Amino acid sequence: MQDFIELFFNLDIMAQTLPLLLKGFWVTLQLCAVVIGLGLAGGLALAVAALSPSRWLRWSAIGFIDFFRALPPLVLLVFVFSGLPFAGLELSPFMAVVVAFLLNNSAYYAEVFRAGLRSVPGGQAEAARATGLSPTQTLASVVLPQAVRNVLPDLLSNTVEVVKLTSLASVVSLSELLYAANMARSVTYNSSPLVLAALIYLALLWPLVRLISRYQRGLAAH
């Protein structure tokens, strides 16, 4: 038991490495802001394309979504980071993560948005168009707000996945939270920094995970 605490919950080491981990956490937050924003935008665009009346557009959007849903995010990231330089395209770790996750997250967000958009009855859009709104206005002020409300739990749980996914950036040496914690582990020969990183992720995501469970239960009650 003493060994266990010494190795995994060593408070001295945690206090010592906390500043380093907080620096990493700040990078994680920046990364999250960028990849969540881009993923939502890309996902919405793909979802609209996947529901378009043009068959060509619809099938290319669905092909794109399925392609990136089938590829593991880490494989995509390694390909972008170590494969593309062979084609003369060298990206910084941050940009490589952003590009890889934009492709991966858009595909996942697109599936959520698509389900949401389909859940809104067609009469809503027809009525909006009949009152003189443009197609863009119809989407932005009539269909989308209802669609988002219908799939809010899925949007939330996908966002939790995206935040957890940013830990993969440590593999390409981007100094985010997990990378910082693993560096601290190898310097101190002690796993407490990794446990501290887990606790930081937990503090950030536990409220969201609870909320998602509450939502699922709430849906069940209807």
Next chain:
Amino acid sequence: MRFLDTFFDGAVMARYLPDLISAIWVTLYLAVVIVAAGLALGLALACLRTLGSKWLNVPIIIFADLGRAIPPLVVILIFYFGLPGLGITLSGQLVIVLVLGAVLAAFAEEIFWAGLTSLSAGQWEAGRATGLTFGQTLFSIALPQAVRLAIPPLVNRALAITKMTALGSVIGVKEILAVSSSAQSFSGSATPLTMAALAYLAIFIPVVIASRLIERRFSWSI
């Protein structure tokens, strides 16, 4: 032409194909074990939760929340680098199976439980009123309906988690990504990474398409 030589070099493909094929087997084997163990454990935990005992429910809920809120890569590193300090040395494969199996179990428990709670209380009451025991009501009335509701989200979740077997490359498991990454650095060509991407697509595109069909098949039920 340079593009083809860089990413689709026939000679490099031929040289590394045998290694890649054995790596594909490792990935498939890990995926099967993780899905079987994760679903079985998740189902068992959801069933235990129906007993309504606080002593069981609190640890189950904590397990499910931790599994959903902490990035798997953090736990993988803790197990792989931390446990040897306690004299417990696990192989990379075993770490991947334990961690990803537990993460899938956490999600599966929540999904099965959401299915079970979505049944109206009348189902349980009717089962008990006709003289079935608690266990019979659970297994012949509640569970078959709950499992039906759970299938589409479970397929998506199992797909997402089996793709994470690529994380094994970080701790030296000889699965697809690890083998092709080292082939890439030995050969100085991006071709092995292309081969890895193609291998994953060959494995997971059918699963993605199957998940679409399953979603359509079960969509009436929600």
